[in-house]
Amino acid sequence: MIKLFLVIPCYKEQEVLPETSARLKRKMQQMIEQNRISPASRVVFVNDGSTDKTWEMIQELHKEDRLFSGIDLSRNRGHQNALLAGLMTVKDIADVTISMDADLQDDIDAIDQMLDQYFNGCDIVYGVRSKRQTDTFFKRFTAESFYHLMRWLGADIVFNHADYRLMSQRALQGLSQFKEVNLFLRGLVPLVGYRSGIVTYERHERFAGESKYPLKKMLAFAVEGITALSTRPIRFISQLGVGIFLFSIFMLLYFLLRYFTGNTVTGWASIAVSVWAIGGLQLLAIGVIGEYIGKIYLESKSRPRYIIEQFLHEEG
Ligand code: UDP
Numbered sequence: 001m002i003k004l005f006l007v008i009p010c011y012k013e014q015e016v017l018p019e020t021s022a023r024l025k026r027k028m029q030q031m032i033e034q035n036r037i038s039p040a041s042r043v044v045f046v047n048d049g050s051t052d053k054t055w056e057m058i059q060e061l062h063k064e065d066r067l068f069s070g071i072d073l074s075r076n077r078g079h080q081n082a083l084l085a086g087l088m089t090v091k092d093i094a095d096v097t098i099s100m101d102a103d104l105q106d107d108i109d110a111i112d113q114m115l116d117q118y119f120n121g122c123d124i125v126y127g128v129r130s131k132r133q134t135d136t137f138f139k140r141f142t143a144e145s146f147y148h149l150m151r152w153l154g155a156d157i158v159f160n161h162a163d164y165r166l167m168s169q170r171a172l173q174g175l176s177q178f179k180e181v182n183l184f185l186r187g188l189v190p191l192v193g194y195r196s197g198i199v200t201y202e203r204h205e206r207f208a209g210e211s212k213y214p215l216k217k218m219l220a221f222a223v224e225g226i227t228a229l230s231t232r233p234i235r236f237i238s239q240l241g242v243g244i245f246l247f248s249i250f251m252l253l254y255f256l257l258r259y260f261t262g263n264t265v266t267g268w269a270s271i272a273v274s275v276w277a278i279g280g281l282q283l284l285a286i287g288v289i290g291e292y293i294g295k296i297y298l299e300s301k302s303r304p305r306y307i308i309e310q311f312l313h314e315e316g
């Protein structure tokens with residue numbers, strides 16, 4: 001029987017943990033009774049340097065029931081790094097992992113279909129949101145535009161898929177060979193390859209606590225995703241440069257023509273405007289290039305992506 005590990009990053013989730021752990025326990029017990037998964041399956045909470053009672057609660061859960069394991073990171077490293085820490089820690093003991101958020105916005109009954117697809121030979125199964133009715137219009141709009149933009153920029157990502165996903169052991173072994181520090185898992189996983197499938201589900205609202213992804217973090221995450229996966233923005237800059245250069249030659253010819261026909265330029269407006277426009281474009285271009293150089297800088301240092309302080313786990 002397969003050992004299923006659920007991997008759940010938690011950052012200041014003390015309001016949701018009691019309910020989340022109870023619901024997951026029920027779900028796991030059900031599957032164990034149906035002989036779908038082995039009794040050695042686990043729910044692994046990764047504490048991402050929370051400053052509240054999250055880690056104490058995870059320790060407590062582990063003590064009461066060995067179904068629950070815990071990983072404590074040495075400090076807050078962000079959702080993506082925390083998730084990776086969890087996956088990499090269990091990649092040699094789990095046959096299958098499913099990652100999800102602590103707030104259970106993702107329907108846990110989709111696990112059944114994910115497992116079906118795994119038994120049918122898929123190594124990766126993506127959870128995809130069917131509707132976004134529970135999200136605010138703003139979140140829905142920004143998120144969907146983001147997926148379109150990513151696709152257009154040439155990144156291979158699954159539409160409306162966040163980090164609710166099943167991965168087999170060998171898919172995780174594949175993922176472990178990607179060493180990048182600028183982590184954007186949902187863009188990286190498709191690069192691992194293997195047969196993959198999709199399960200759609202409805203996304204609920206957070207039942208307690210508040211979102212740890214305010215607008216500022218969401219924007220940073222979007223920029224991270226684009227620059228980590230695509231170098232197309234750099235190419236656009238060069239194309240833009242060529243375009244503007246061609247345009248300036250055309251303007252030169254135009255002004256020469258005016259000069260020789262006796263109509264010398266009278267206004268300064270056109271000059272002033274173009275100086276500003278080109279200055280602005282140059283700054284933008286330098287900014288985009290700087291974004292990539294910053295990435296290279298961080299990658300070249302190859303700092304650890306996370307440090308594990310403690311791993312509470314009981315085999316068997
Ligand atoms: N999270 C984390 N580290 C952080 C921020 C968030 O591990 O620095 C976790 C959080 O505990 C949750 C998941 O990432 O399990 C998604 O966060 P949230 O539900 O707040 O995001 P939203 O659903 O609003 O996009």
Ligand code: MG
Nearest residue numbers: 101103105206
């Ligand atoms: Mg959430």
